Amino acid sequence: MERLYTPAILDIEASGFGKGSYPIEIGVAAETGEVYSWLVLPEQDWTHWREEAASLHLISREQLQSEGVRPNFIADELNALFEGQTLYSDGWGFDSGWLSLLFYVARKSMLFRLETLPKILSDDQLAHWDKAKADLRQKNAWVHHRAGIDAHLLQLTYKKTAIDEQLRKG
Incomplete structure (x- = not known):
C-alpha cells in the first residue's frame, strides 16, 4: 500500500452566516495530525451574533471576551505553523471569507x-465520505461544531476514505 498523504485541514466557527458575520474559533489539523485551536477575541465593530449559530457551537460572547485571543496573534501563529503550505476546508465559501x-x-x-x-x-x-465521517464522529463521541474537533474529524475522514479506497482497489 502506498504512503498516504495527510492534508492539513482548517475549520472555522462563526458568529452566524452572511453579512456582518465573523470568525469566533479557528481550528487546524496539521499534516502531522497535531490539532490547533484558538477562540477569537472579537473586534469592537464585530457585533453580528446569531443565536442559531451559538446553539450549534455552544460558544458564548462572554467566553470569547474572557478566553479569546486577538486576530493578529492567531494570524502570526497560522503563518508560523503553515507558511508555504496549502490548507483545505470543507466550507471554503464561508471559511475563506472569515479567514x-x-x-x-x-x-x-x-x-x-x-x-x-x-x-x-x-x-x-466522495461517495463514502458522509458515512465514514458519521461513523468516526459516533465512534469517538465528538462534539460537533467546534473548530479543532471538526478539522481533526475531516482529516481522519480523509484518511479513512483514502485507505478504504486503496483496499477496494486491492
Whole structure:
C-alpha cells in the first residue's frame, strides 16, 4: 500500500452566516495530525451574533471576551505553523471569507493557501465520505461544531476514505 498523504485541514466557527458575520474559533489539523485551536477575541465593530449559530457551537460572547485571543496573534501563529503550505476546508465559501477578515483586521498577509477540500477527494472518497465521517464522529463521541474537533474529524475522514479506497482497489 502506498504512503498516504495527510492534508492539513482548517475549520472555522462563526458568529452566524452572511453579512456582518465573523470568525469566533479557528481550528487546524496539521499534516502531522497535531490539532490547533484558538477562540477569537472579537473586534469592537464585530457585533453580528446569531443565536442559531451559538446553539450549534455552544460558544458564548462572554467566553470569547474572557478566553479569546486577538486576530493578529492567531494570524502570526497560522503563518508560523503553515507558511508555504496549502490548507483545505470543507466550507471554503464561508471559511475563506472569515479567514480573510481575520488577516485583514490583523493587518497581515496570509503566508499559506486555503483550498476547497473536494479538490483533493476522489469520486470514491466522495461517495463514502458522509458515512465514514458519521461513523468516526459516533465512534469517538465528538462534539460537533467546534473548530479543532471538526478539522481533526475531516482529516481522519480523509484518511479513512483514502485507505478504504486503496483496499477496494486491492
